[in-house]
Amino acid sequence: MSLAVQVVFTGxxxxxxxxxxxxxxxxxxxxxxxxxxxxxxxxxxGAFVTLLVAAGTQPLTQETVSGGRMALAILxxxxxxxxxxxxxxxxxxxxxxxxxxxxxxxxxxxxxxxxHAVLDAAFSxxxxxxxxxxxxxxxxxxxxxxxxxxxxxxxxFAVIGVAVVVAAVSSWVLQRTWFGRSLRAIADxxxxxxxxxxxxxxxxxxxFGLAGAIAALAVVVAAPSAPFETGSGTLLGLKGLxxxxxxxxxxxxxxxxxxxxxxVVEAALGTGLLGHASGLAAYRELIPLLVAIVLLAFRxxxxxxxxx
Amino acid sequence: MSAQATAVRTGTAVxxxxxxxxxxxxxxxxxxxxxxxxxxxxxxxxxxxxxxxSLASGAYLALAATGLGLCVGLAxxxxxxxxxxxxxxxxxxxxxxxxxxxxxxxxxLIGAIAAAGLGTAAGFAVRSLDSVRVAVGTWLLxxxxxxxxxxxxxxxxxxxxxxxxxxxxxxxxxxxxxxxELGVVLTGLCALGLVALRRGPFGLDLAAASQHRGAAAxxxxxxxxxxxxxxxxxxxxxxxxxxxxxxxDIVADPTAYGPLLSFELLVAVLVGGAAAAFxxxxxxxxxxxxxxxxxxxGALAGVSASRFQPMLEALLLLAVLTTGGYAxxxxxxxxxxxxxxxxxxxxxxxxxxxxxxxRETLRAHDLAKHFGAVSAVDGVSLExxxxxxxxxxxxxxxGKTTVLRLLSGALPPDDGAIYLxxxxxxxxxxxxxxxxxxxxxxxxxxxxxxxSVFEHALVGTNRxxxxxxxxxxxxxxxxxxxxxxxxxxxxxxALETVGLAREADRPASELTGxxxxxxxxxxxxxxxxxVLLVDEPSAGAAPEDLELLKAIFTRLKxxxxxxxxxxxxxxxxxxxxxxxxxLELGRVASREPNPRL
Numbered sequence: 058m059s060l061a062v063q064v065v066f067t068g069x070x071x072x073x074x075x076x077x078x079x080x081x082x083x084x085x086x087x088x089x090x091x092x093x094x095x096x097x098x099x100x101x102x103g104a105f106v107t108l109l110v111a112a113g114t115q116p117l118t119q120e121t122v123s124g125g126r127m128a129l130a131i132l133x134x135x136x137x138x139x140x141x142x143x144x145x146x147x148x149x150x151x152x153x154x155x156x157x158x159x160x161x162x163x164x165x166x167x168x169x170x171x172x173h174a175v176l177d178a179a180f181s182x183x184x185x186x187x188x189x190x191x192x193x194x195x196x197x198x199x200x201x202x203x204x205x206x207x208x209x210x211x212x213x214f215a216v217i218g219v220a221v222v223v224a225a226v227s228s229w230v231l232q233r234t235w236f237g238r239s240l241r242a243i244a245d246x247x248x249x250x251x252x253x254x255x256x257x258x259x260x261x262x263x264x265f266g267l268a269g270a271i272a273a274l275a276v277v278v279a280a281p282s283a284p285f286e287t288g289s290g291t292l293l294g295l296k297g298l299x300x301x302x303x304x305x306x307x308x309x310x311x312x313x314x315x316x317x318x319x320x321v322v323e324a325a326l327g328t329g330l331l332g333h334a335s336g337l338a339a340y341r342e343l344i345p346l347l348v349a350i351v352l353l354a355f356r357x358x359x360x361x362x363x364x365x
Numbered sequence: 366m367s368a369q370a371t372a373v374r375t376g377t378a379v380x381x382x383x384x385x386x387x388x389x390x391x392x393x394x395x396x397x398x399x400x401x402x403x404x405x406x407x408x409x410x411x412x413x414x415x416x417x418x419s420l421a422s423g424a425y426l427a428l429a430a431t432g433l434g435l436c437v438g439l440a441x442x443x444x445x446x447x448x449x450x451x452x453x454x455x456x457x458x459x460x461x462x463x464x465x466x467x468x469x470x471x472x473x474l475i476g477a478i479a480a481a482g483l484g485t486a487a488g489f490a491v492r493s494l495d496s497v498r499v500a501v502g503t504w505l506l507x508x509x510x511x512x513x514x515x516x517x518x519x520x521x522x523x524x525x526x527x528x529x530x531x532x533x534x535x536x537x538x539x540x541x542x543x544x545x546e547l548g549v550v551l552t553g554l555c556a557l558g559l560v561a562l563r564r565g566p567f568g569l570d571l572a573a574a575s576q577h578r579g580a581a582a583x584x585x586x587x588x589x590x591x592x593x594x595x596x597x598x599x600x601x602x603x604x605x606x607x608x609x610x611x612x613x614d615i616v617a618d619p620t621a622y623g624p625l626l627s628f629e630l631l632v633a634v635l636v637g638g639a640a641a642a643f644x645x646x647x648x649x650x651x652x653x654x655x656x657x658x659x660x661x662x663g664a665l666a667g668v669s670a671s672r673f674q675p676m677l678e679a680l681l682l683l684a685v686l687t688t689g690g691y692a693x694x695x696x697x698x699x700x701x702x703x704x705x706x707x708x709x710x711x712x713x714x715x716x717x718x719x720x721x722x723x724r725e726t727l728r729a730h731d732l733a734k735h736f737g738a739v740s741a742v743d744g745v746s747l748e749x750x751x752x753x754x755x756x757x758x759x760x761x762x763x764g765k766t767t768v769l770r771l772l773s774g775a776l777p778p779d780d781g782a783i784y785l786x787x788x789x790x791x792x793x794x795x796x797x798x799x800x801x802x803x804x805x806x807x808x809x810x811x812x813x814x815x816x817s818v819f820e821h822a823l824v825g826t827n828r829x830x831x832x833x834x835x836x837x838x839x840x841x842x843x844x845x846x847x848x849x850x851x852x853x854x855x856x857x858x859a860l861e862t863v864g865l866a867r868e869a870d871r872p873a874s875e876l877t878g879x880x881x882x883x884x885x886x887x888x889x890x891x892x893x894x895x896v897l898l899v900d901e902p903s904a905g906a907a908p909e910d911l912e913l914l915k916a917i918f919t920r921l922k923x924x925x926x927x928x929x930x931x932x933x934x935x936x937x938x939x940x941x942x943x944x945x946x947x948l949e950l951g952r953v954a955s956r957e958p959n960p961r962l
Contacts, residue, residue: 086497090497091497092497092500092501094504148683148687149683152686152687153686157441157496158443158496158497158499158500159437159441159443159496159635159639160686162443162445162496162500163443163631163632163635163682163686164682164683164686166445166628166631166679167628167632167678167679167680167682167683167686168679168683170625170628170675170676170678170679171675171676171679171680171683173675174672174673174674174675174676174679175676177672177675178666178672178673178676181672291624295505295508298501298504298505299505302501302505339516339517340516342512342516343509343512343513343516346505346508346509346512347509349505350490350502350505350506350509351490353490353494353498353501353502353505354490354491354494354498354502
């Protein structure tokens with residue numbers, strides 16, 4: 058029982074971040090018909106800019122960062138995420154929409170690898186400890202609480218909470234605001250949206266910026282729980298993509314739910330909840346990936362299908 | 366047969382082959398020969414400037430990239446899994462080397478076969494997918510292999526990798542120099558194979574399918590099979606490169622075959638030029654120069670060079686992409702052409718012999734198709750006889766195009782049966798129906814953007830070929846060459862029928878709308894059909910084009926074809942049709958001989 062509780066909370070807190078990344082992939086796919094391969098590295102960029110502003114590239118202890126500086130750092134990370142994401146739209150996506158797929162595939166991958174390389178050059182140590190935006194260590198027993206016999210990090214609740222709130226706000230924006238209605242109009246019919254006076258390019262560019270930023274926000278909350286590497290963003294991008302593929306780049310909440318589910322499945326495989334801990338743990342990342350490939354091959358994507 | 370007669374025949378065949386080779390020898394072939402020659406002597410000239418093992422790694426990278434060129438350049442498929450195939454080849458070869466006493470070459474070959482197996486599976490999974498899903502699927506596959514190598518020590522030997530025993534290669538001591546020369550020779554062979562395939566039926570079909578899936582499918586191009594073959598072949602070459610490279614490195618490193626390798630190979634192909642056979646190799650040379658630049662930058666900044674290399678590669682790729690995809694090799698060819706234009710091709714069509722015509726009646730009984738609750742076609746029967754033009758008319762939404770799609774095999778009917786002569790077609794695929802003698806043109810006037818007018822017609826003739834297989838194409842057998850001449854004559858005859866013979870060498874993109882309509886009719890005719898289904902040929906045609914079309918259909922009719930026209934222009938229908946079927950809400954409302962006749 059305690060193991061199950063442990064798995065659920067660890068899984069949900071990892072899955073919350075995957076879910077936000079999956080929302081990004083789905084939204085951008087529906088807007089443009091492309092898969093933004095640079096999304097994971099964009100998120101990594103947001104996280105590392107936050108680290109840079111909060112603590113520089115030097116080793117730090119978690120107590121060295123003041124609340125004000127941390128808030129500034131998070132704002133800076135989000136601002137860079139939005140700017141690079143939106144700029145990336147104009148540089149590597151917009152020129153190739155509606156043309157040969159090799160163009161956008163190669164260009165978005167190139168942007169991702171370029172961002173990753175910049176991070177590698179600037180942050181040369183193998184892994185970094187992130188400062189804590191919220192001092193969880195003071196809650197409970199050094200940041201741990203016991204629920205049904207399981208020791209849970211208080212941070213897990215915060216990450217899940219932030220992820221759900223961000224998803225809810227995104228959903229509200231999508232449903233209730235002018236910006237969200239424009240996005241949905243473009244997703245349905247870009248030419249039609251342009252005719253009724255929506256500035257298609259600017260709206261899309263902003264969406265490309267925000268898609269990375271919302272996930273980066275959750276990453277910053279989640280990152281202090283483990284060492285963060287320059288490749289961590291890339292890997293998050295992969296997990297988000299797997300989740301998005303599982304729901305065929307579907308709606309916001311289904312993408313989020315797929316991310317949560319992926320997190321829980323990984324945690325269950327990894328901790329041996331399904332029996333044979335040592336045997337299955339090595340496969341915890343491989344099995345969902347394989348399932349996603351098989352599903353991709355045998356189910357059609359929503360909308361934007363080629364019909365002849 | 367006496368030995369002497371065999372010798373004489375072999376001699377004739379060799380002489381013919383030499384003559385064909387001489388005819389098709391071009392400046393680019395000379396340039397490629399010189400390039401391979403230079404590559405072979407490079408280690409002796411560069412002596413010490415670049416270490417031989419770096420050169421050898423580069424040669425194997427070029428081999429893997431040339432294999433990827435088959436997928437990206439020839440098939441137009443954005444495959445991101447080449448790194449996974451190279452890794453599969455490397456690790457399978459490493460295991461076989463460790464566990465058996467088999468010779469080194471055989472171990473590399475086993476690695477290549479394993480990679481080809483994975484490639485076949487991947488190709489099968491993505492055989493009918495759009496390019497978005499191909500890209501995502503192959504990207505996930507690359508990660509799957511990379512993560513598996515990282516997570517499964519029994520597979521990868523853990524963090525230290527697998528130490529591979531060294532064995533003699535083709536009887537030689539396996540020095541880096543031997544590996545390098547082997548890599549160059551294999552890359553050269555692979556590039557030659559690419560050139561041969563591109564000019565042959567396989568390459569034309571792949572090009573057509575990558576430029577317009579629907580139109581290629583209508584001409585019976587077996588796109589799915591071709592795609593599986595392209596993936597398998599490109600994985601085989603990648604696996605071979607991996608299986609040999611691992612013997613050069615002595616250690617199979619589980620971190621070396623990840624997404625970065627897949628990306629670098631894609632960069633090499635796109636930067637060098639996906640369409641040119643030696644483009645990927647040139648791309649690898651450019652990557653080598655970049656790594657030198659990265660080392661210099663790294664020394665300046667005091668950081669390891671490996672941190673700059675992907676960034677420079679990404680920037681170079683973006684630069685090449687934003688300048689409209691002017692990759693190195695195509696740009697060089699263009700520049701060279703300015704100084705020395707390509708000589709006009711020798712006229713290859715002296716005797717424009719038409720193929721023997723097939724005369725069969727197409728019968729469809731009680732065809733039905735429902736989309737949800739809507740019954741688009743509801744019990745349509747028709748008979749198309751040789752030497753007749755039947756027009757299918759009716760308001761929008763009456764089911765005309767659906768009938769066409771049911772007949773051509775683009776849609777499976779819910780009910781009913783289709784026969785051509787005595788052969789039942791109902792459950793056959795479009796490609797099988799085209800081979801049987803039933804072909805269709807599409808309404809939207811699609812065409813294969815980068816092919817010439819003549820090549821369009823050749824795509825059609827590929828359906829009539831028996832000796833156009835990949836192996837025959839690669840070694841250019843006498844049967845293959847003889848069939849080539851016949852196919853070219855038939856393609857030219859089809860172009861003459863529609864009045865495009867004089868445009869044969871122009872790119873199809875230069876034709877007018879009506880020209881493209883006639884072009885796709887010619888490509889359909891080149892399949893040597895008994896029955897031709899044409900969707901709205903007159904749409905948007907000027908009066909003089911209509912006269913041309915009328916003359917074409919009249920001629921085809923007298924040649925013995927059975928023709929079904931879906932048409933809105935009633936004046937045109939009256940001028941050419943023998944029989945008029947009117948559809949209304951998916952049923953035949955009237956069936957009358959043309960009042961004019």
